[in-house]
Amino acid sequence: MRENKVNTLITNSPLEAAQILLRGGLVIFPTETVYGIGASAFDEKACRKIYEVKNRPSDNPLILHVENIASLNACGEVDERAALVFRKFSPGPITGIFKKRNQHLFTAGLNTVAVRIPSNSTAREFLEACGVPVAAPSANVSGKPSLTKLEYILEEFSGKVDCILQGDDPRIGIESTVIDFTAEPPILLRPGFVDRKDLLLILPDLRGLESLSESAATAAPRSPGLKYRHYAPACKVVLKDSLKNAPKDAAQIGFETEFGSVFAISVSSNEEYMRLLYSFFVECDRRNIAEAWCQIPKEESGKEALLNRIQKAASK
Numbered sequence: 001m002r003e004n005k006v007n008t009l010i011t012n013s014p015l016e017a018a019q020i021l022l023r024g025g026l027v028i029f030p031t032e033t034v035y036g037i038g039a040s041a042f043d044e045k046a047c048r049k050i051y052e053v054k055n056r057p058s059d060n061p062l063i064l065h066v067e068n069i070a071s072l073n074a075c076g077e078v079d080e081r082a083a084l085v086f087r088k089f090s091p092g093p094i095t096g097i098f099k100k101r102n103q104h105l106f107t108a109g110l111n112t113v114a115v116r117i118p119s120n121s122t123a124r125e126f127l128e129a130c131g132v133p134v135a136a137p138s139a140n141v142s143g144k145p146s147l148t149k150l151e152y153i154l155e156e157f158s159g160k161v162d163c164i165l166q167g168d169d170p171r172i173g174i175e176s177t178v179i180d181f182t183a184e185p186p187i188l189l190r191p192g193f194v195d196r197k198d199l200l201l202i203l204p205d206l207r208g209l210e211s212l213s214e215s216a217a218t219a220a221p222r223s224p225g226l227k228y229r230h231y232a233p234a235c236k237v238v239l240k241d242s243l244k245n246a247p248k249d250a251a252q253i254g255f256e257t258e259f260g261s262v263f264a265i266s267v268s269s270n271e272e273y274m275r276l277l278y279s280f281f282v283e284c285d286r287r288n289i290a291e292a293w294c295q296i297p298k299e300e301s302g303k304e305a306l307l308n309r310i311q312k313a314a315s316k
C-alpha cells in the first residue's frame with residue numbers, strides 16, 4: 001500500500017481525469033468488464049505505483065488499454081489473425097498478447113505486451129483524451145475480487161489514488177478474455193465474456209491451457225498472472241450442482257436459490273451470473289458470511305469463464 005494518503009479527485013470529466021494521468025497520477029476508471037486502475041504506460045514510476053496500491057507481485061504484467069486498432073498496432077505486432085479477432089470483438093472484452101513493438105512501454109520486463117480496446121463509453125472518452133496507452137489492471141487489492149460498482153471503489157480506494165472517474169458501472173462483470181497470439185497456435189490464457197466457441201470460428205486451432213502440461217502452463221513469461229490466487233472473498237467458496245442442501249447461514253448465488261438463506265442472489269442466465277458474481281463475493285465479505293455456495297453455471301456461453309473464476313475463488 002502507498003504510505004501517504006493522497007487527495008482523491010472524484011470526477012465525471014474524462015478530460016480532467018486524463019490530465020491527472022498525464023501528470024503521473026493514478027486514475028481509476030470504469031470499463032465494460034470491471035473497474036481498472038490506470039497509469040500512463042510510458043511512465044514507469046506511475047506504473048510502479050499501481051503495484052504498491054494493489055499490493056501486486058512485481059512480476060505480474062499489466063494490460064494496456066487503447067482507443068482503436070491503429071493504437072493497438074503501435075503497441076504490439078498484430079498479425080492478420082489477431083486483427084480479424086479484434087475487428088470482430090473490439091471494442092469489447094478481448095485482450096491479445098503480442099510481441100512488443102514500442103520499447104518504451106512498461107511491461108514488467110517482458111518483451112510481450114497485453115492490449116485491449118474497451119467499449120465502455122467513459123473509458124473510450126478517457127483513453128482518447130489521454131492519447132497514450134493506459135496500463136490498467138483490475139481495480140482491486142491483489143487476490144481479492146475485482147470491483148464492479150463505484151460504491152466499492154470509493155470504499156476501497158479513496159485516499160489511495162489520485163482520481164476516480166465516474167461513468168457507467170461495468171455491464172459484463174468479469175475480466176476480459178485473454179489470448180496469447182505469440183504462441184503458435186494461439187492459446188486462450190483466460191476465458192471471459194467472449195466465449196471459446198465463438199473464437200474457434202475465427203481461430204480454429206486455438207488451444208486452451210488444459211492442452212499444456214502444468215509446468216508449461218504456469219511458466220513465465222507465458223502467463224505470469226496464472227500462478228497467483230485470484231478473485232477470492234475471505235469466506236470459504238464452494239461450487240455445487242444444486243443449492244438445496246446449503247446450510248441456512250451460507251450465502252448463495254445461482255438459478256435455484258433457497259428461501260430462508262442469510263443472503264442469496266438469484267440469476268436467470270450466465271450473463272446475469274457474470275455481472276453479479278463479484279458483487280456477490282464483496283457482499284459476502286461485508287456481511288462476514290462464513291461460506292458462499294455457487295451453483296454450476298448453465299450449458300451456454302459464459303460457462304467456462306464462470307467456472308474459471310469460481311474454481312479459483314474456491315481453491316484457496
Ligand code: TXA
Pocket residue numbers: 031033034035036037060061062063093095097107110112113114136137138139174175176178221222223224225226
Ligand atoms: O477486463 C480486463 O482485462 C480488466 C480491465 C480493467 O481491463 N483488466 C484486468 O487486468 O483484468 P489484470 O491485470 O487483473 O489481469 C491481466 C492478466 C494477468 O493475469 C496478467 O498476468 C496477464 O493478463 N498479462 C498481462 N500482460 C501479459 C503478458 N505480456 N503476457 C502474459 N500475460 C500477461
Ligand code: MG
Pocket residue numbers: 137138146
Ligand atoms: Mg485482476
